[in-house]
Amino acid sequence: MVLGSAVPRRRLLLVALLAAVVLVVAGGVVATRLVGGPRTDRGATPVLTPGPSTPASPSTTPSPPPPPPGADITGPLNLLLVGVDTRVSVPGWEPHADAVLVLHVPRGLGRAYLFSLPRDLVVDIPAFPKAGYRGGRTKLTHAMSYGSRVPGRPKQPDTAQGYELLRSTVSGYTGLRIDAGAVLTFNGFDRLVDSLGGVDIYVDQRVVSRHRQPDGRHRASAPGGYTGPQMVYEKGRRHLTGWQALDYARQRYIPGGDYSRQRHQQQLIRALARKILDQGLARDPDQVQQVVDALGDTLVYAGGGRRLVEFAYALGGLPADRFVLVGLPGSSVGSGGSYRGEQLTTVGRRFLTELRAGRADAYLTKHPTLKVKT
Template identity: 75%
Template sequence: MLAALVAVAVVAVGAVVITRLVGTDRSTPTAPSASADAPPSPSPSTPPPGADITGPLNLLLVGIDTRVSVPGWEPHADAVLILHVPAGLSRAYLFSLPRDLVVDVPAFKPAGYRGGRTKLTNAMSYGSRVPDRPKQPDPAQGYELLSQVVSDYTGLRIDAGAVLTFGGFDELVDSLGGVDIHVDQRVVSRHRQPDGKHRSPGPGVGGYVGPQMVYEPGDRHLNGWQALDYARQRYLPGGDYTRQRHQQQLIRSLVGKILDTDLARQPERVEQVVAALGDMLVYVGGRRIVEFAYALGGLSPDALTLVTLPGAALGRGNAYRGEELTQTGRRFITELRAGKVDEFLAEHPKLVVPR
């Protein structure tokens, strides 16, 4: 699911959010103590790291469920989000691709995968396979294949990205004191009880039993486990497209809190945070994560536009093969590449997720 954390950018979010965990004061960030391993602070005459990044940028965030309790489980891409930042870095557009989007996945030698036409979520799992370590999948390797597939499908160059697991999500949100979300429809959890405990497995595939947490419509303040649980639910009217919208709402709430504290423009703390995250965050990029964090730290939360791409099922019932974007959804990507996305969204206002 969402592993949603996009600090000032999809790629930097997890790093910046966790900053609250390594500081002693949860209300005011403090500078880390000097150490031989900490990067030096830029002098007044030295441009901060990332100051030369002007865009455009395309950043890819992947949320995965590793299910570490299941031996040999391969990570699936439960959330695939793209942040597009035009030149000038003054605004940004965040959209999701359906996890079940049917795509062409090329052969990938490191994983021994021969290629095929399959669901987007499988690109991560197939790419993560390590032939000589069948029970130790490599998420970074899986991201490499998934990123290639996303780039081929959208025609966008992916500049950097990150993989975030479920494991640390609760703690990350709690470190910010929770998030404020407008619940737009009644959501009944398949996974959690009202007290936060996991529901017990039930009969059938994917079944659960026991009382269920319910999120009623309205403005709600959610803690870590509630935010994760709310954003995971897809057995709702609208299915995975509704879940994508909820994930994006959660990201916008997180981004607002992060930008308010200016954490993204503290390179030393971001470096410290990346190390603290450990295996919860896998970052991939040609530039350091602190550089993208700084470059995007000047974005206003109001400059982040959330976009829902309409799609349709391929096949039904037992013949269901996955999802495809509608002509409108595909055209959004075309107009995005052409730099005409604002005009397109003005013509299709229903694609924009309300604030």
């Protein structure tokens, strides 16, 4: 794929990252699908760009320039970001939602709240006839896999279709209308982070990698786990390269388990979003659209008639220091001595109620431990 030569490669990588990410303000992972309903904008309204200047006649008053696309978006917005397991080489593989994050941007777009839902959260998954799923109560991660099943094509799961069921499930659980979202894989993550010059993050606990060696090579797979020397991320302020950032954010066999992994993913997202927003790229619709067009069919997007460049522009003015990370506490659920999954505590569930009512700040003031430190 050849991108226009008018923009330096580094800047295009940044805009590509922004185009895929500002929608969910989610920094350096690669969007394989951006989904929010049937796509209606391919080949439709072009980006608004000024035409050739024409001298105004003395008797006419020049018309004011049209507003930038997305300037009329005022919120509120609820955006869903999903990280999926991509082991497509495994027989019978189906995409599972390994990371489920929701970004809530209140009216005015001057603040944003990012929170994660545990992948093992026990939820009611609605019936989904398109995939032949009758509905049930099980782990949130399964909504993606159940929804991705295509009758008659058992080995060809449809990730975008799986997102539809996951979106309905998340909306039903949180009570939030999901306006748009992204299904993300890890492919290309390290290259994009490296294009930003890496990322600075505070490592809040010692993390030993299960997947990587200190030199970045993958550890050898063996029955029951992996073998070989392990990369270690020591506590403190660190500068991480692309593969290190990805590896750090994936680890869940650490103190705190998946809740610690959720926190680390949010911290990484915040650090990357801050770096991107500082570039001001979201307010350049021509360059965002150029990258969207170049991505072609690898980028599937819909947003109630809104184009991606509109969301990018709208969120481009979000102050980086008003990007609030929220950690929702939970606990395990058991039945007959066996593990069934996770549930949010009363404090965690109440946050969702207060968020819907527009009282999130007051609730976080009352429960300051919910705010994730960066």
